[in-house]
Structures are given as structure tokens and as C-alpha cells.
Amino acid sequence: MRVLFWCDMEGIGGIVKWDQVMAGKSQYEEGRQLYTAEINAAVRGAKKGGAKEIIVVDGHGAGGDHSFNSLIKDQLEPGAEYVFGYRWGCYIEPLLGADAMLLPGAHAMAGTENGILSHTMSTENFRMALINGRAVGESGIVAAIAGSFDVPVIFVSGDEATCLEVKSLVGPTLHTVAVKKSLSRYAARCLAPVEACHLIEIGVEKVLRDRTNWPKPLKFVSPVELKVELADPDKSNAFKGKIGCEVLNPMTVTSKGENFWQAWDQFWYRS
Ligand SMILES: [Zn+2]
Numbered sequence: 001m002r003v004l005f006w007c008d009m010e011g012i013g014g015i016v017k018w019d020q021v022m023a024g025k026s027q028y029e030e031g032r033q034l035y036t037a038e039i040n041a042a043v044r045g046a047k048k049g050g051a052k053e054i055i056v057v058d059g060h061g062a063g064g065d066h067s068f069n070s071l072i073k074d075q076l077e078p079g080a081e082y083v084f085g086y087r088w089g090c091y092i093e094p095l096l097g098a099d100a101m102l103l104p105g106a107h108a109m110a111g112t113e114n115g116i117l118s119h120t121m122s123t124e125n126f127r128m129a130l131i132n133g134r135a136v137g138e139s140g141i142v143a144a145i146a147g148s149f150d151v152p153v154i155f156v157s158g159d160e161a162t163c164l165e166v167k168s169l170v171g172p173t174l175h176t177v178a179v180k181k182s183l184s185r186y187a188a189r190c191l192a193p194v195e196a197c198h199l200i201e202i203g204v205e206k207v208l209r210d211r212t213n214w215p216k217p218l219k220f221v222s223p224v225e226l227k228v229e230l231a232d233p234d235k236s237n238a239f240k241g242k243i244g245c246e247v248l249n250p251m252t253v254t255s256k257g258e259n260f261w262q263a264w265d266q267f268w269y270r271s
Contacts, residue, residue, distance in 0.1 A: 001208070002053040002098045003046055004151075005080075006142050009035045009060035009070060010107035010117040011158025013179030013196035016188050018117065023066035032070050034193055035060070035105065038157065038179070040077040041197035042104045042204050047079050049208025054080035055094045059142075060105075088121070089141060089268055092261070095149040100214065101142070102155040102207075104200060108162045109137025114182040115161040127251075128229040131260060132220045139166045140218075141264065147218035148261035154214045155207050157200050159188060171215035175207035219259075226263040227254045242266070 009021045012035045020031035039056060046054045061067045069084045076082060083091055095101070108115025110128055120129050120137050129136055131144055139162065143153040155175045156166045163176035179196040180188040191199070207214070230236055233250035240247055244266030245255045257263035 001051045001100075002055070002094065003051045003100045003102060003208070004094055004098055004146075005039065005042055005046075005054070005056045005102050005104055006059045007035075007039050007042075007056060007071075008103070008105040008107060008138065008158075009062070010119075011105040011162055011179070012038050013190050014193055016116055016180075016186055016190075021060065021062060021070075021117070023062040023064050023070075028062065028066075032072050035070060036072040036075050037193055037197050038104055038200055039071060040075070041201040042102065042157075043077040043080045045201040045204025046102075046208060047077075048201075049205040051099075051208060055083065056080050057083040057086065057091055059088055061088060089145060089264065092145065092149065095146060095151050098146075098149070098151045100154045100208070101146040101151050102204065103139055103142060103153060103166070104155075104157045106139045106156050106158040106162050106166065107137070108159065108165055108182075109135065109140070112137075112161050112165070114159075114184065115165075116159045116180060116182045116185065116188050118161075118185060123231070125231050125235050126228055127231050130227045130229075131263075132225055133227075134169075134220075136169065137162075137165060140169050143170055143218040144220065144224075144260040145264060147220075148259045150217050152215050152217045155204055157196075157203070170218050173213045174215050175203055175210075177203045222258055223256050224258070224260045224263050225254055225256045226260070226267055227252065228267065239267075
């Protein structure tokens with residue numbers, strides 16, 4: 001069984017501020033410790049659950065050379081391979097023939113009222129993303145990428161709002177672990193890290209052993225349209241003349257494809 005983890009940092013227990021997830025900030029090292037511990041727990045769960053090939057993609061853009069490179073290397077759980085430095089939403093090769101995608105540390109989409117550090121790709125650049133009219137966050141984009149290759153998302157951990165968001169998108173049998181409950185965008189009631197890790201470890205093991213109940217791969221009716229609302233009109237310049245993309249108005253870009261991956265690749269690649 002081959003499984004992929006696409007990991008993010010904003011959904012890790014105990015993380016409630018940007019300073020905990022941005023390279024160079026005073027609390028970043030604490031955030032990295034919390035992040036590494038939860039990902040290790042997920043890997044332990046995957047090993048116990050029977051995964052033979054575990055590929056962990058560090059998907060957090062911490063800034064500078066720490067982008068997609070925040071996990072603390074000398075603390076990593078053995079028995080998995082770790083992908084560092086690869087641009088977000090692009091490392092698809094291992095999806096071909098993979099059994100499942102898991103999303104530890106996921107966060108809620110931009111605009112979510114009680115979503116810790118909620119955003120979609122970039123607060124600076126994007127306000128909202130929709131696939132065939134359905135609003136999605138990063139978790140939905142990742143689930144749709146995986147679905148393009150017939151791979152289901154079966155597990156998510158993050159705040160309560162994120163767990164609900166992903167469940168409503170991929171199906172009620174998604175296994176979720178809520179490690180915190182948001183009180184605002186920057187405040188939450190959190191589990192102790194050791195407890196969050198324990199729940200993640202047993203949750204991942206359980207879901208991998210329970211294949212008959214996995215959600216189906218997330219697919220959209222073809223042609224698939226990705227529509228992105230931009231944060232300001234200047235951002236549309238990057239999409240003018242881009243193959244497959246259409247600038248509907250200075251605040252809105254669309255990309256259409258046979259499947260979501262094609263639409264996404266046209267929009268995201270080289271943007
Ligand atoms: Zn992130």
C-alpha cells in the first residue's frame with residue numbers, strides 16, 4: 001500500500017499565530033517542533049496500518065528557503081520518505097498508482113469565520129477558489145488533484161472547521177482528527193500536543209485498516225472549471241495571455257480542463 005501525506009503547518013495543534021509558521025519569526029522553531037511531532041505520529045500510524053510506501057510532502061510555505069522545508073530532519077520518523085522543496089500542489093508523480101492521500105495539518109479555506117489562520121494558497125494573492133462553482137480551500141484543491149488520479153483523501157487533521165470543510169467535500173466517512181477548536185482566526189482551544197499526536201497516530205492506523213469505508217476519489221464533471229477570485233486587480237496581469245486561462249475581469253481568472261489537474265496545472269504552473 002502506497003500512501004501520500006500532503007502536510008501543512010497551520011492546522012497543527014497549538015499553532016494559532018502567523019509567527020509560529022513563518023520562517024525567521026520568533027515562534028517558528030516552536031511551530032516546527034509541533035509540526036514535526038504530528039507528522040511523525042501520522043507516519044507511525046501509517047506504518048502500523050500496513051502502508052509499505054509512505055511519501056510525506058512538506059507542503060508549508062514558510063517563506064524563503066524554509067518554504068516546503070519546515071520539518072526538522074533529524075527528528076523524523078524512519079520508514080517514510082520526505083519530500084522537501086517541491087512547489088505546492090505539483091508533486092503528482094507518486095499519485096499514479098497510490099492508494100490514498102492523507103492531509104495532516106490542514107487549515108480552513110479563506111473567509112472561514114472560525115478557521116485558524118484560514119487562507120487559500122496566499123492571503124496576499126487570492127480571495128477565493130471555486131471548482132465547478134463549489135468553493136474550496138487548499139484541502140479541496142489537493143483532494144481534487146488526487147481525485148484526478150483516482151486517489152481518495154481519507155484522513156484530515158486540523159481545526160474543527162477544517163475537518164467539517166473537508167468532510168462536506170469528500171464524504172462523511174472521511175476520518176478526521178480535530179486537534180483544536182477555533183475561537184477566532186488567531187485563537188483556539190487546543191489539545192495537548194502529546195494527545196493530538198496520539199489521536200493522529202491511532203486515527204491514521206484505523207483508517208488505513210478500514211479500506212471498505214474510504215471516501216471515493218473527489219471528481220468533478222468534465223470539463224472542470226477552476227475559478228479564482230484575486231485579492232486585487234494587479235494580480236490578474238500574471239494570467240493575461242496564459243494558455244488555458246481566461247481573465248474574466250480584473251479580479252477573476254478561470255481555467256478549464258478535461259479534469260481538475262489540467263485546469264489546475266494551467267492556472268498554477270508558472271504563475
Ligand atoms: Zn501552510
